[in-house]
Every structure is written in C-alpha cells, then in structure tokens.
Amino acid sequence: AQRVTQPEKLLSVFKGAPVELKCNYSYSGSPELFWYVQYSRQRLQLLLRHISRESIKGFTADLNKGETSFHLKKPFAQEEDSAMYYCALKAGGYNKLIFGAGTRLAVHP
Amino acid sequence: DTGVSQDPRHKITKRGQNVTFRCDPISEHNRLYWYRQTLGQGPEFLTYFQNEAQLEKSRLLSDRFSAERPKGSFSTLEIQRTEQGDSAMYLCASSFRVGQGTNTEAFFGQGTRLTVV
Numbered sequence: 001a002q003r004v005t006q007p008e009k010l011l012s013v014f015k016g017a018p019v020e021l022k023c024n025y026s027y028s029g030s031p032e033l034f035w036y037v038q039y040s041r042q043r044l045q046l047l048l049r050h051i052s053r054e055s056i057k058g059f060t061a062d063l064n065k066g067e068t069s070f071h072l073k074k075p076f077a078q079e080e081d082s083a084m085y086y087c088a089l090k091a092g093g094y095n096k097l098i099f100g101a102g103t104r105l106a107v108h109p
Numbered sequence: 110d111t112g113v114s115q116d117p118r119h120k121i122t123k124r125g126q127n128v129t130f131r132c133d134p135i136s137e138h139n140r141l142y143w144y145r146q147t148l149g150q151g152p153e154f155l156t157y158f159q160n161e162a163q164l165e166k167s168r169l170l171s172d173r174f175s176a177e178r179p180k181g182s183f184s185t186l187e188i189q190r191t192e193q194g195d196s197a198m199y200l201c202a203s204s205f206r207v208g209q210g211t212n213t214e215a216f217f218g219q220g221t222r223l224t225v226v
Contacts, residue, residue, distance in 0.1 A: 004151075034214075043112070044152070044200070044217040086151050094140055095204045095215035096165065099151030 002027050004089050006100035013077050014108050021072040021103045023061075023087030032090040033070040034097070035061055039083045047072075047085070057081070077107045111135070113218035115201050121224045122191055129187045130221045134203030141184050142215060143176055144200040145169065152200050158184060159206065191225045198222050 003026040013019055025031055035047040048056045050063040050070060061072045070087060084104050088097040114133045122128050134141050139160050144152035155174070157165045160181035170176075173191075178184040188195055199222075202215040 006151075009149075043219045046214045049214070088151075091154075092157075092165070094157060094159070094164075094206070095142060095202065096154050096157060097144075097152070097215065098154070101149065102151050 002089060002091050002098050004087050004098050004100040006085075006087055006103050008103045009101070010104045010106065012106045012108065015079055016076050019072075019074045019077045019081070019105065019107075021085050021087075021105065023070045023072065023100060025068050025070065025087075025089050027068075027089055027091070031063070031065070031068075031070075033061075033063055034088045034090070035059070035070075035072050036086040036088055036099070037083050038086070044086070077105075079107050079109055081105060082107045113201055113203050113216050115199075115218040115221050117221055118219065119222045119224075121226060124193060124225055125190055127187065127189045128191060128223065129185050130199055130201075130223075132184045132186070132201030132203075132218060134182070134184070134201070135205075135216055136182075138203035138205045138213075138216075139181065140204045140206055141178055142202040142204075143184070143186055144202065146198040146200060146220070147196075155186075188223075191223075193225045196223055196225045 005024045033050045037047040086102045087100040141158045143155040146152045158178040173189045176186045198220045200220045201218045204215045205213045
C-alpha cells in the first residue's frame with residue numbers, strides 16, 4: 001500500500017532549537033518525496049523535493065530508503081518557520097501526491 | 110496573483126443541493142488536479158486531467174462527483190445531492206508536463222471550503 005505517515009501532529013520548540021519533522025513512507029517503487037508547507041492563511045507550497053538535494057530556508061531532508069524515511073530538519077528554528085508541514089509521496093508519472101496528515105510546527109520566542 | 114485561482118473561496122449549502130466549484134490553473138499548465146482535505150488530514154487525491162482528458166479518478170470520487178475540463182483550461186468540480194460528509198476543503202493544483210517523465214512541481218490554489226448543513 002502507498003502511505004505517508006507523519007507521527008507528530010504538533011511539534012513545539014523554542015527559537016534557535018533544532019527541529020526534526022518525521023516522515024515515513026510505504027511505496028513499492030522508486031519513491032519521489034516532497035515536503036510542502038502551508039503558512040497561516042496562505043496556500044500550500046512546495047518547500048523541497050528529495051531529488052533536488054537542496055536546502056531551502058535552512059531546511060534539509062534526506063531520503064533514507066533503508067528506513068523508508070524522509071525527515072525534515074533545521075538546525076536552528078526561527079519564529080517564521082511556524083506553519084503546517086506536509087510530507088508527500090509522488091505516486092504516478094504526474095503529480096498524483098499522497099500526503100501525510102501533517103505536522104504543525106510552532107516556534108516560540 | 111497569477112497563481113492557481115479557485116472560486117468560490119467558501120460555500121455553505123444545504124444537504125441535498127448541488128454545488129459547483131471552479132479552478133483556473135496557471136495559464137500554460139497542461140495538467141490539473143483536484144484534491145480534498147478534511148480537518149486534521151492531508152490533501153487526498155481526487156482526479157487528474159491532462160489537457161481536457163480526465164486520466165485518473167480516485168475511488169473517493171463517488172458517482173455524485175463529476176469533474177470537467179472542457180477546453181483544457183479551467184476546470185469545474187460538481188457535487189450533486191450534497192451530504193454532510195462532503196464538507197471539506199477542495200483544492201485544485203496545476204503543473205506543466207515538460208517532456209517524457211518530466212513535470213514541474215504542483216502549484217496549489219487556496220481552495221474552496223464547502224460546508225454542508
């Protein structure tokens with residue numbers, strides 16, 4: 001079965017603390033994974049994708065096929081990082097995405 | 110804002126009524142998707158169009174749901190005989206197929222929030 005699991009509904013940290021948002025997936029083929037972010041009152045937008053291997057806004061994510069994970073990390077959280085974060089798995093040749101339930105990141109001053 | 114636009118942003122309807130939502134994708138995007146998001150969940154895929162052809166429909170899309178993209182540009186999603194369980198955020202997204210196996214990211218609209226009372 002194709003599935004994305006984000007075990008934490010809420011992650012609450014203080015500014016400057018490290019952040020790790022967990023994502024595990026189940027997929028029989030070669031996975032393509034994404035992190036989407038939704039800031040308050042804004043639309044869902046792509047944060048990063050694993051094939052790009054890039055750092056966006058200080059966030060990185062590494063695909064671990066052995067552990068079937070794609071955790072999102074940032075060494076020093078900022079208040080403006082507070083948002084809803086969704087991990088997504090591409091399940092077709094086009095953008096058919098399977099999303100996790102999301103994790104709300106709250107960064108406190 | 111030149112992104113994906115959806116109309117209306119909010120819709121309240123009585124159970125049993127029909128509703129129709131509209132999505133205008135980014136102008137050069139040939140792929141269009143509909144998703145549904147309920148409270149506390151991530152978006153769930155409903156259907157996908159490439160140009161005017163509807164190429165995939167999720168099992169979530171019951172017979173009461175129909176989507177069209179008649180000229181390969183805007184799309185409509187109609188729900189007939191609405192039920193309270195249809196209350197959700199309906200999201201539209203679009204992307205551009207660059208070539209064989211290559212696709213831009215999906216850009217999402219702000220969604221239409223449906224409340225069935």
